[in-house]
Amino acid sequence: xxxxxxxxxxxxxxxxxxxxxxxxxxxxxxxxxxxxxxxxxxxxxxxxxxxxxxxxxxxxxxxxxxxxxxxxxxxxxxxxxxxxxxxxxxxxxxxxxxxxxxxxxxxxxxxxxxxxxxxxxxxxxxxxxxxxxxxxxxxxxxxxxxxxxxxxxxxxxxxxxxxxxxxxxxxxxxxxxxxxxxxxxxxxxxxxxxxxxxxxxxxxxxxxxxxxxxxxxxxxxxxxxxxxxxxxxxxxxxxxxxxxxxxxxxxxxxxxxxxxxxxxxxxxxxxxxxxxxxxxxxxxxxxxxxxxxxxxxxxxxxxxxxxxxxxxxxxxxxxxxxxxxxxxxxxxxxxxxxxxxxxxxxxxxxxxxxxxxxxxxxxxxxxxxxxxxxxxxxxxxxxxxxxxxxxxxxxxxxxxxxxxxxxxxxxxxxxxxxxxxxxxxxxxxxxxxxxxxxxxxxxxxxxxxxxxxxxxxxxxxxxxxxxxxxxxxxxxxxxxxxxxxxxxxxxxxxxxxxxxxxxxxxxxxxxxxxxxxxxxxxxxxxxxxxxxxxxxxxxxxxxxxxxxxxxxxxxxxxxxxxxxxxxxxxxxxxxxxxxxxxxxxxxxxxxxxxxxxxxxxxxxxxxxxxxxxxxxxxxxxxxxxxxxxxxxxxxxxxxxxxxxxxxxxxxxxxxxxxxxxxxxxxxxxxxxxxxxxxxxxxxxxxxxxxxxxxxxxxxxxxxxxxxxxxxxxxxxxxxxxxxxxxxxxxxxxxxxxxxxxxxxxxxxxxxxxxxxxxxxxxxxxxxxxxxxxxxxxxxxxxxxxxxxxxxxxxxxxxxxxxxxxxxxxxxx
Numbered sequence: 034x035x036x037x038x039x040x041x042x043x044x045x046x047x048x049x050x051x052x053x054x055x056x057x058x059x060x061x062x063x064x065x066x067x068x069x070x071x072x073x074x075x076x077x078x079x080x081x082x083x084x085x086x087x088x089x090x091x092x093x094x095x096x097x098x099x100x101x102x103x104x105x106x107x108x109x110x111x112x113x114x115x116x117x118x119x120x121x122x123x124x125x126x127x128x129x130x131x132x133x134x135x136x137x138x139x140x141x142x143x144x145x146x147x148x149x150x151x152x153x154x155x156x157x158x159x160x161x162x163x164x165x166x167x168x169x170x171x172x173x174x175x176x177x178x179x180x181x182x183x184x185x186x187x188x189x190x191x192x193x194x195x196x197x198x199x200x201x202x203x204x205x206x207x208x209x210x211x212x213x214x215x216x217x218x219x220x221x222x223x224x225x226x227x228x229x230x231x232x233x234x235x236x237x238x239x240x241x242x243x244x245x246x247x248x249x250x251x252x253x254x255x256x257x258x259x260x261x262x263x264x265x266x267x268x269x270x271x272x273x274x275x276x277x278x279x280x281x282x283x284x285x286x287x288x289x290x291x292x293x294x295x296x297x298x299x300x301x302x303x304x305x306x307x308x309x310x311x312x313x314x315x316x317x318x319x320x321x322x323x324x325x326x327x328x329x330x331x332x333x334x335x336x337x338x339x340x341x342x343x344x345x346x347x348x349x350x351x352x353x354x355x356x357x358x359x360x361x362x363x364x365x366x367x368x369x370x371x372x373x374x375x376x377x378x379x380x381x382x383x384x385x386x387x388x389x390x391x392x393x394x395x396x397x398x399x400x401x402x403x404x405x406x407x408x409x410x411x412x413x414x415x416x417x418x419x420x421x422x423x424x425x426x427x428x429x430x431x432x433x434x435x436x437x438x439x440x441x442x443x444x445x446x447x448x449x450x451x452x453x454x455x456x457x458x459x460x461x462x463x464x465x466x467x468x469x470x471x472x473x474x475x476x477x478x479x480x481x482x483x484x485x486x487x488x489x490x491x492x493x494x495x496x497x498x499x500x501x502x503x504x505x506x507x508x509x510x511x512x513x514x515x516x517x518x519x520x521x522x523x524x525x526x527x528x529x530x531x532x533x534x535x536x537x538x539x540x541x542x543x544x545x546x547x548x549x550x551x552x553x554x555x556x557x558x559x560x561x562x563x564x565x566x567x568x569x570x571x572x573x574x575x576x577x578x579x580x581x582x583x584x585x586x587x588x589x590x591x592x593x594x595x596x597x598x599x600x601x602x603x604x605x606x607x608x609x610x611x612x613x614x615x616x617x618x619x620x621x622x623x624x625x626x627x628x629x630x631x632x633x634x635x636x637x638x639x640x641x642x643x644x645x646x647x648x649x650x651x652x653x654x655x656x657x658x659x660x661x662x663x664x665x666x667x668x669x670x671x672x673x674x675x676x677x678x679x680x681x682x683x684x685x686x687x688x689x690x691x692x693x694x695x696x697x698x699x700x701x702x703x704x705x706x707x708x709x710x711x712x713x714x715x716x717x718x719x720x721x722x723x724x725x726x727x728x729x730x731x732x733x734x735x736x737x738x739x740x741x742x743x744x745x746x747x748x749x750x751x752x753x754x755x756x757x758x759x760x761x762x763x764x765x766x767x768x769x770x771x772x773x774x775x776x777x778x779x780x781x782x783x784x785x786x787x788x789x790x791x792x793x794x795x796x797x798x799x800x801x802x803x804x805x806x807x808x809x810x811x812x813x814x815x816x817x818x819x820x821x822x823x824x825x826x827x828x829x830x831x832x833x834x835x836x837x838x839x840x841x842x843x844x845x
Contacts, residue, residue, distance in 0.1 A: 042093050046348075047084050049341035050101065053351065054080065056338060057105050060309035064112075064316075071108050076101065102349040109352070113312055114319035117353030118273075120288070120361055121304075121339075122162030123150065123332035124237045126202050127435040127471075128172045130478065134471050135437055136333045137169055138450040139462035144173050144180050147332055151187040157343040160357035161193040164237055164329055167220040168201045168432050174227050185228060196358045198224055198231035198254070203434040204264075205240040206380055206670055206683060207391070207705060209398040211781045211792070212434060213671045214819055215427055217252045221820070233358050234258065235288075237329035238436045239265030243375055244672040246279030246287075247839055251819040256362050259289040259373075260296070260327055264384055264440050268377040272368030273325040274361070280673050281837035284370065286362050288325065294318070297326055304328040305338035308352055323365065326353075333453060375668065375675040380683050385706045387442045388724050390472050392703035393479035394434065399749055400486035401426050405783040406520045406549070407493035410770050412845075413808055414500040418784045422489070429482055433475035442472035494518055494755045497551070501766070505759050512756030515554045519546035521750050522773040523743050528615065528637040531754035543615050543638055544752055548776060549807070550769030555759070568614050569639045572732075576621070580604040582658075583621065583632070585643070587732040591660045592695060597632075598654040598717070601625045605632075614638065641733060642748060647726040655718040657699060657730070663692040663714040672780075672794050672839050674738055682707050687745050690714055696736060700745050701728040738796040742778045771807040771844075777834070787821065789844045795834040805830045811845025 054076070061068055079101060087093050125136035125143065133140045147165070154161040174181045187193070200220040205213050224230055234249055235258035249257055257277060259267050269292040277287035290296060297304050297311050315324050330336055346355055356364065385391075401423070408419055437444070447464035454462070469477070498516040512533050519525050529544045533556070546552045573586040583595040583605065597603065603625035610619050621632040630649040636642065647655065668677045668684035683705050690697040699716065704726050706719040720726060729748045733740065773779065773793070780792040789809060795801050805814065814832065816825045819841060834840050 042087070042095065042098050044084075044087060046098070046344050047080075047087060049344040050098075051080060051084070052338060052341040053105070053345055056306075056309050057109075060109070060312050063309060063313040069108050069112050076104060099348050102345060102351055106349055106351045109312060113315045115315050115321040115324045117312075117315060118323060118325045118361065118365070119353055119355045120162060120325065120327040120358060121160075121355060122164055122196060122235070122237075122327075122329040122358070123147070124164045124329045125332045126166030126169050127432060127437055128166075128169050129432050129435075129471070129474055131172075132446050132465050132467050132474065134444060134446055135441070135449040136331050138447050138464055140169070140173060141177055141180075142462040143333060144177055144184065148180065148183060148187065150332060151184070151191065151193065153340060153343060154193075155187060155191040157347045159192070159343050159346065159355055160360065161188075161191055162196045162235070162329070162358050163193060163332075164195075164197040164202070164235060165332070166201045166432075166435065167195075167198060167223050168428075170227065170229075171223045181227075188229070192357055194233065194357050194359060195224060195229055195231040196233050196235040196258075197237075198234065198252075199236070199240070200431045201435040202236065202238060203240060203431075204238065204380065204384055204436050204439060205245070206242050206378070206685065207384065207439065208394065208434050208671075209685070210671045210794075211402060212398055212431070213248060214251075214792075216431055216434070217248065217254070218819060219427065219431060221252060232256065235260070235329070235358055237262045238440075239263070239267065239378070239380055240436070241267065242378055242670045242673065243280040243373060243675075244670070244837070244839070246277055246285040247281050247283040247672070247837075248819070249285050250283050251839065253818075253820070255286065256359060257285045257287040258358075259287050262329060264381040264436070266379040268371075268373045270368075270371055271321075273323065274365040274367050276367055276370045278370050278372040280675075281835065281839075282372075286367060288327070288358075288361060289371070291321075291324065294324060297328060302330055302334040302336040304330065305336050305342055308338070308342075312352065325361065325365075331453070333450075375670055375673065376677055376679050376682075379681075381440075382706065382719075382721070384436075384439050385683075385719070385721050387439070387472050388703045388720065388722055388726060389476060390438065390442065391705065392725070392727060393476050393483075394430075395702045395749075397430055397479050397482045397486075400483050400490075401430065402781055403520045403750060403753075404486050404489045404493065405781060407490060407497070407518075409782050409784040409789055409809065410497060410518075410549070411493060412784050412789055413770060414497070416496065418786055419489075420785050422485075423783070426482060426485065429478055433478050438471050438475045443470045445470050490753060491755065494753055498755060498757055501551070502553075502757070502759060510758035512758055513556060514757050514759040515540065515556055515754050516551060516757055517544045517546050517554065517752055517754045518551045519548060519752055521746055522548040522771070522776045522779050523747065524548050525747060525752060527640060527747060527752050529752040529754045531756050533756040540756070541613075541615055543640070544754070546752060547767060547769035548773065549771040549782070549809075550767065552767035553759075556756075568612070570612075570617050570636055571639075571641055572636050572643055574619055574634060574643075576605050576607060580606070583634070585730070587695070592732050593660055593697060593730075594658045595632075596656045596658065597623055597630065598656055599623070599625050599628065599630065599649075599651060601628065603630075642729050642731050642744065644729045644748070645727070647720075647728075648724070649720065649726070650723045652722070653720050655704075655720065655726075655728075657697070657716040657718070659690060659692075659697060659714050659716075661692050661695045661697075663690050663697070665691045666709055666711070666714060666716075667691060673837065674741075674796055677709075678711060680708055680711065682709065686749075687741070688716060689741055690716065691736070694734060696731075696733050696741070698731040698733065698741055698744055699728065700731070700748050701726075702749075703727060739775060739777065742796060743776065746778060769807055771805065771809040774804050774806075775801065777801065777803055780839075790817070790821070790841060791844055792839070792841045793834070794839040795836055798836045800833050800835055802831060802833050805842070805844065809844055815843040817841050817843050
């Protein structure tokens with residue numbers, strides 16, 4: 034019993050009991066044959082008597098009111114054998130560029146709603162589990178300081194918890210690896226700034242994958258949730274409290290949906306209204322010791338019966354216990370270790386509606402990471418780190434990775450309120466007059482990020498070249514030298530395109546550049562160092578005889594065919610084909626009555642990669658039909674690669690069709706959804722809207738994950754170049770600033786005033802010994818956690834990384 038004698042009975046409490054009695058009657062009437070014994074007439078007469086006496090200002094004893102509650106409770110407990118527990122919370126976001134969307138259409142009004150529900154929770158001794166994007170809390174602290182101070186006071190007085198410390202509540206499966214970490218880093222950092230913290234991760238949207246346990250442990254987050262309310266499906270277990278074991282065997286306490294248990298309606302505020310059904314479901318499961326129901330509702334919605342149940346729960350646990358997220362773990366037993374594979378996590382198709390948003394996000398992640406690398410290289414020349422610039426870039430990017438940008442891309446500020454609030458509530462809010470949808474605003478911010486990054490990259494490369502060549506450069510004269518930089522850990526032989534005059538004419542050639550290093554090429558007429566080797570293209574491409582497919586041969590062997598699945602039939606024609614000593618390009622058109630689409634395929638001399646751009650004006654799919662023997666298919670997700678046996682799948686970066694001899698790697702930038710026939714491995718890339726799609730296909734006989742990731746990252750991250758005029762004798766040089774052996778995938782290389790850092794992971798099932806060399810490596814290598822706290826230091830520049838481990842090192 035939770036009854037507190039200091040609480041006086043109020044008229045609202047009596048009315049609440051009358052409302053709850055209605056739910057109780059619905060529950061009793063669900064029994065089809067033998068109903069639980071209960072004297073309804075007597076109970077109703079006593080309840081009416083209490084209300085009548087209260088209205089006449091007569092004394093109502095605590096005992097007689099609580100006895101009525103206990104009568105309901107005892108009747109329920111006679112037929113409901115499992116212990117019932119509830120975790121109730123409130124969800125909301127997002128604010129982008131001072132424009133509120135969805136629950137934050139009017140941020141000031143939204144904060145008032147949060148404060149109102151917090152006061153109600155405090156008055157009734159209820160736990161308050163809050164899942165509001167930390168970026169929104171940051172905004173409210175800065176723009177609504179007085180009300181936010183009340184928020185902090187209520188938070189500290191009550192049994193309140195921030196259950197999701199991510200900065201903007203993204204779908205973690207669809208954003209990059211570093212973005213996955215940055216949401217926790219920036220979320221926890223900004224919570225700390227306002228005096229709050231969080232050691233738990235309960236995401237109501239589907240934002241988990243098999244490497245989440247390792248990520249949470251790296252941020253000292255103790256508890257996790259495998260439950261989700263919208264846009265996906267996650268694995269289940271019989272017990273609600275398990276030890277979730279991640280891909281690398283890191284484990285974390287987690288709540289999970291219970292197999293065969295309907296958890297109640299998560300959406301549109303009907304959870305409490307459904308309690309009779311949830312109770313009756315428990316009646317049918319007497320073999321279960323505990324059933325945990327949970328609900329994270331949009332905080333802007335009023336849920337019927339919520340206030341009434343809360344009012345009565347301070348007197349008696351009529352329907353079960355209401356717990357905070359952390360209390361659940363403290364008061365329940367853990368039941369076994371569970372290791373879930375990637376195929377057990379599924380995202381709904383609604384998430385993938387806008388290809389442009391995926392493309393822009395991929396490019397923004399690449400651009401910011403490349404700028405970070407250049408900023409790190411500039412430390413060799415004692416250049417000041419641009420910490421503020423990069424902090425601002427990440428804080429621009431993270432909010433536009435919020436789940437609402439993807440799952441409701443067409444929503445505008447105010448649209449949500451128009452459908453969720455009543456007329457009286459709408460009169461009290463101020464909506465931002467902005468015609469742009471959330472995705473249109475996001476894409477504009479992506480463009481701004483990429484423009485800033487492009488300018489920064491040009492400045493940084495120029496500064497590096499100037500420092501290396503010192504007084505030999507005359508920027509006012511026509512370039513006679515090209516400075517090429519490789520922002521990846523691999524020694525690259527790849528295409529580079531460099532502007533060489535004010536008319537934006539470019540010089541394209543195949544450069545050979547060491548990993549995280551540079552090479553200087555003379556292009557003067559009397560000393561041209563750009564190699565002129567014989568063209569060597571690895572792929573042969575032609576249209577099939579029926580004009581439906583593009584046949585692709587690798588080293589004279591037919592490996593696969595590409596076809597397309599528009600709504601109506603089509604025929605392909607080659608409308609352009611040209612070849613230079615460094616590049617060969619094909620442009621095909623698919624003609625389908627009044628509709629058409631174009632396919633541009635490019636390959637570079639000696640380079641094992643076909644780059645493809647598909648422009649479509651209607652729904653379409655790309656079909657890859659293998660013509661070689663294949664054994665299995667693999668997909669990747671943040672910090673993980675796994676075999677998939679599903680037909681419908683999502684992959685972050687690539688599909689890997691693993692063959693006996695050949696490997697087919699399908700690398701995409703903005704089309705993450707696939708269907709695969711697991712019998713013949715025919716692959717269908719699902720394209721949900723019209724527009725531009727970018728992808729690449731590689732054929733290789735290399736079967737190790739390190740090689741596959743080298744192909745992927747070499748497609749994503751280009752060689753960079755700048756034209757300069759080098760005075761005096763032509764100076765030729767090449768050098769690496771950092772050598773990583775073996776070349777593990779480098780997630781991030783960055784610098785802040787606190788030091789120079791590198792993040793990598795081991796994408797294999799074996800231990801790997803890694804060695805760092807070069808002028809970027811200081812006197813002592815240190816390992817740090819995701820919050821830059823030191824974990825270990827090493828006497829050498831070598832260390833081992835276990836299977837699937839994510840490691841962050843401080844180089845200096």
